[in-house]
Amino acid sequence: MLKEVIATRFIAPLREGGSLPGLVEADDHGMYVLKFSGAGQGRKTLVAELVCGELARRLGLRVPRLVTVELDPELGLGEPDQEVQNLLRSSGGTNLGMDFLSGALGFDPLAFRVSPEEAGRIVWFDALVNNVDRSWRNPNLLVWRGEVWLVDHGATMIWHHNWPGAQASAARPYDASDHALAPFAPDVAAAAAELAPLVTEDLLAEVTARIPGSWLADEPGFDTPDDLRQAYARPLLARAAVIHDRIQGTE
Template identity: 45%
Template sequence: MNESRLELRTVNVIRYVTPLREGGSLPAIIDADDGFLYVLKFRGAGQGVKALIAELICGEIARALGLHVPEIVFAALDPAYGRTEPDEEIQDLLKASAGLNLALHYLSGAITYDPVVNDIDEKLASQIVWLDNLITNVDRTALNTNMLIWHQELWLIDHGAALYFHHAWQNVATQGARPFVQIKDHVLLPYASELDAVNEAYKAILTPERIREIVALVPDEWLTADISNTASAEEKRQIYIHFLETRLSLSNQFVQEIKYARNALI
């Protein structure tokens, strides 16, 4: 992995506590050897390491922009860990996920953001909409907001469905320039009235150096695990960088498209 000024901690999984919900990703609450609870995203579930890569890159971009994201850590799972698990499905998942996984600090007592109940500042709404357009996050809708209220602040979670271009690796060179039409379904779009100011501020933060530092955090073993693309780890890393830099270079155009979607909605 390339050197970076950014660094993630690594913890060891010591206990599987409980699954969070049913579904392809099957995240779970786990105990780690640092004494904290985490939400573990398994490399052996659903979209595998691609979901972990998206979670890592997008979560750290959000953090760089000053948004609240639970601490992201690497979580090491011993190959023998699943042998004593009585649930066969969980046992299979644990065995398939031996090695390096991803986990986020568990926000105990947090409640799901509900646009009907919870007010939101229009600047914050604009920041989140801008972020999700950048990372092509399809998973922040009224049906699944992927936002939590914790200690009276809004926290962003679950970015595994973002950067969906990497599930096909087709026309990669042009993927970043495509409008993100799914932004019309964003739960915060009606409140995103300060996109121009956010756009200028966020472009200044996400310098090429910052993007490279964040992408450099992705372990080589995750990048090479995808056998559908035979490029090297460094070549794939450059693809992610190019995708993000392309979208940043077109952010003025994208902001106008978001405005059109918002005007059609309100």
């Protein structure tokens, strides 16, 4: 299970990127970027954030710590923005939070260099989870304390929006020509040799076990949350073994 916290104060909306997360303070006195269950694709976005974030961490990539955040929809009733009010009202219960990296800067390839080794590991990981939202237009990378951190994985594993076609979708190549780190000569072969053997059935079971059952309930075609957890793991396990040969646009 992820650490569970309770939101005690809604601080402000964060108007960056395509989603509208919020900054909250919790009962452990920590500050978290809150991803709303009532936003966009709802709980599937939260599942993607959790699975990819926890998997990336276990592969040695830097991702802000994730927690589940219990939200009272009345917490931010004083917020004047109607869009934010609607999100709060529709997101009561369990949401996803990530540590707020105070002072972090958005990644700028002209100001910050990334080694081919690190670029390769990030590109390989993004290919594994089919991250279509790490382009030079919107890197979803932060620089904090001199290191690159990965954020915003809601637009990954797009096959979970159509489970009957999941295996076929997960077999498709990954186009990295637009990737934010493509200019840094990513060493994908070395990354695959290092990371692919780590993506095991046991590792994926450990990661998917952290998905709250409430985010998996009532999914058509699945009898239990554990059946759905296994469905998340299967494409990733198959993809890890072969995706290095299907990454396009890094040369």
